[in-house]
Amino acid sequence: MNTTTNKFHIPNDIIREIISHVDPKDINTLYSCLLINRAWCEHIIPLLWKNPFNIIKKNPRKLVSIYFNFCDEQTKSIIRIVNHNKTLIKYPSYLQKVSFMKIYDATLDLVLFNNNKAENEKIQSFPSKKDQILSIMLSKEILKMFLNNSPRLEYLKIDISRELKRRTCCEFISFSSLNTALTRLNTLHCSNDNANNEILKVIAQSSTSIKNIIISENDDWNNYNVGIINLTISKLIKVQQGIEKVTINEVSKGITEILSSLKSQKNTLKELHFNHVSFIKDENALKYISNFSENLKELRFKNCYGLTNNVMKQLLNVEFPKLISLEINNDDYFSHTEKYPTKEILELIKNLGNNLSELILNTSSFSNSILHHIKKYCNNLTTLGLDIGYNQLLPLFELFKSLNKLERFIVQNDGGSIHIDNWLEKIPHSITSLEVSGWIISPKGLKDFLNINRNKINVLSWRLPTNVNFDDYSNIIDNYTIKNNLYFVKNLQNQHQKGQYWDEIRVEFI
Numbered sequence: 001m002n003t004t005t006n007k008f009h010i011p012n013d014i015i016r017e018i019i020s021h022v023d024p025k026d027i028n029t030l031y032s033c034l035l036i037n038r039a040w041c042e043h044i045i046p047l048l049w050k051n052p053f054n055i056i057k058k059n060p061r062k063l064v065s066i067y068f069n070f071c072d073e074q075t076k077s078i079i080r081i082v083n084h085n086k087t088l089i090k091y092p093s094y095l096q097k098v099s100f101m102k103i104y105d106a107t108l109d110l111v112l113f114n115n116n117k118a119e120n121e122k123i124q125s126f127p128s129k130k131d132q133i134l135s136i137m138l139s140k141e142i143l144k145m146f147l148n149n150s151p152r153l154e155y156l157k158i159d160i161s162r163e164l165k166r167r168t169c170c171e172f173i174s175f176s177s178l179n180t181a182l183t184r185l186n187t188l189h190c191s192n193d194n195a196n197n198e199i200l201k202v203i204a205q206s207s208t209s210i211k212n213i214i215i216s217e218n219d220d221w222n223n224y225n226v227g228i229i230n231l232t233i234s235k236l237i238k239v240q241q242g243i244e245k246v247t248i249n250e251v252s253k254g255i256t257e258i259l260s261s262l263k264s265q266k267n268t269l270k271e272l273h274f275n276h277v278s279f280i281k282d283e284n285a286l287k288y289i290s291n292f293s294e295n296l297k298e299l300r301f302k303n304c305y306g307l308t309n310n311v312m313k314q315l316l317n318v319e320f321p322k323l324i325s326l327e328i329n330n331d332d333y334f335s336h337t338e339k340y341p342t343k344e345i346l347e348l349i350k351n352l353g354n355n356l357s358e359l360i361l362n363t364s365s366f367s368n369s370i371l372h373h374i375k376k377y378c379n380n381l382t383t384l385g386l387d388i389g390y391n392q393l394l395p396l397f398e399l400f401k402s403l404n405k406l407e408r409f410i411v412q413n414d415g416g417s418i419h420i421d422n423w424l425e426k427i428p429h430s431i432t433s434l435e436v437s438g439w440i441i442s443p444k445g446l447k448d449f450l451n452i453n454r455n456k457i458n459v460l461s462w463r464l465p466t467n468v469n470f471d472d473y474s475n476i477i478d479n480y481t482i483k484n485n486l487y488f489v490k491n492l493q494n495q496h497q498k499g500q501y502w503d504e505i506r507v508e509f510i
Contacts, residue, residue: 027055031048050152059109072141078138092150096150100159103142104160104164143199156185156189156203158190175201178205189216193217201236210236213240213246216249217249237261246272249277265292274300276304285314290317293320295322297325299323302327307328308341309343324355328360328363342369349378355380359378360386361387384408388411406430408431420462424448432458435461490507492505
């Protein structure tokens with residue numbers, strides 16, 4: 001009986017188990033596994049080609065030279081630079097994550113290389129406009145090919161940079177239809193400029209599965225001509241069957257239209273984030289949150305412009321039955337005028353009350369009345385982030401007495417060089433993450449804190465005293481990790497403000 005054919009057979013589940021222990025970015029090991037035999041190849045190919053632009057860092061032109069095999073004959077005739085070899089493996093079918101600018105960077109690498117540039121020569125910082133225009137045109141064709149041949153696509157970022165758009169006068173990504181339904185598309189990152197209008201129309205007709213949408217602005221803030229694209233984004237939102245998270249980045253116009261369209265997602269929308277958004281032209285936009293607030297769990301404002309009392313008061317008429325996380329992290333972006341929304345923030349804290357488990361307030365004009373309201377209305381907090389100065393320390397420690405569930409405390413500003421050693425015993429013993437990067441803790445203070453705290457610490461961050469470095473803390477950290485059977489990862493950063501420099505340390509225990 002001949003048994004040689006099965007002698008070295010490894011079951012598929014064992015192959016998968018072995019591969020699961022290989023770093024997805026370890027391309028050399030994955031490639032070696034791929035060459036073992038056909039069975040291993042069938043398991044490795046999907047891993048190598050699901051997010052290839054993040055794996056191949058050197059010579060990314062090799063990727064697009066392969067992908068050009070799947071473009072139409074007209075595109076191949078344009079480039080006239082690659083010897084296209086037919087392949088039996090449909091590489092685009094494994095793609096799960098892609099960004100337009102990643103495609104563009106790889107295509108530009110190919111264009112420059114084929115302009116008689118040496119293999120080891122770096123891409124110019126400012127390639128010619130002609131090369132950029134050709135690279136954009138080819139990148140568009142590759143993107144269209146992906147959307148027609150990548151049914152596993154889960155993440156799509158359409159992100160022609162503002163600078164590249166200006167330099168090349170790129171007007172739009174032309175599209176007519178898709179041959180494949182994007183049934184797995186989970187996350188869409190797009191911008192509200194007309195360059196994306198046609199492709200977003202097609203995506204709206206081909207995908208209803210988007211859970212996470214990120215909208216950025218790619219035009220000058222003074223350009224008011226965004227009505228068409230806002231209408232397209234609104235239609236795209238309305239046809240989705242369950243958006244859970246919306247992030248609006250650096251948008252200065254059209255916020256009202258975006259928020260109005262989210263009424264269609266009121267049964268599923270849980271998170272709404274505003275980052276570097278300007279409400280100057282959309283003062284009444286936040287009132288539309290009432291149309292989808294019933295299932296909202298997170299509401300975050302980070303470094304937004306024009307977040308005045310007139311804007312914030314729109315939230316006071318909104319009911320948030322399930323909101324557990326509120327972040328108003330605006331630092332110096334608030335207006336230092338009578339329009340500052342202190343009253344509205346206080347009223348909002350009162351309305352949300354004990355439903356809140358996370359509250360982060362980092363504003364340029366922090367008042368003790370905020371601490372009073374938190375103490376009175378928000379006793380179920382597990383995470384608290386504040387902009388605390390020395391004058392607020394005593395009211396803060398009084399507040400701590402009412403927060404029996406507090407696990408994470410954050411101080412994000414420079415704290416006015418507060419030395420906290422003598423106050424560490426007043427930090428709640430329930431704390432597992434103490435992230436006070438603005439407060440100074442000495443080695444002795446850290447040792448005393450770790451000794452008195454009853455829970456295992458997950459994260460510590462603090463400001464180092466002058467002329468003290470991490471080596472002065474290393475023995476304390478080492479002893480703590482040994483005692484609790486942990487490992488730690490540290491991150492040291494140099495900070496500066498108003499001519500002053502200091503070091504901040506962050507330690508994560510795992």
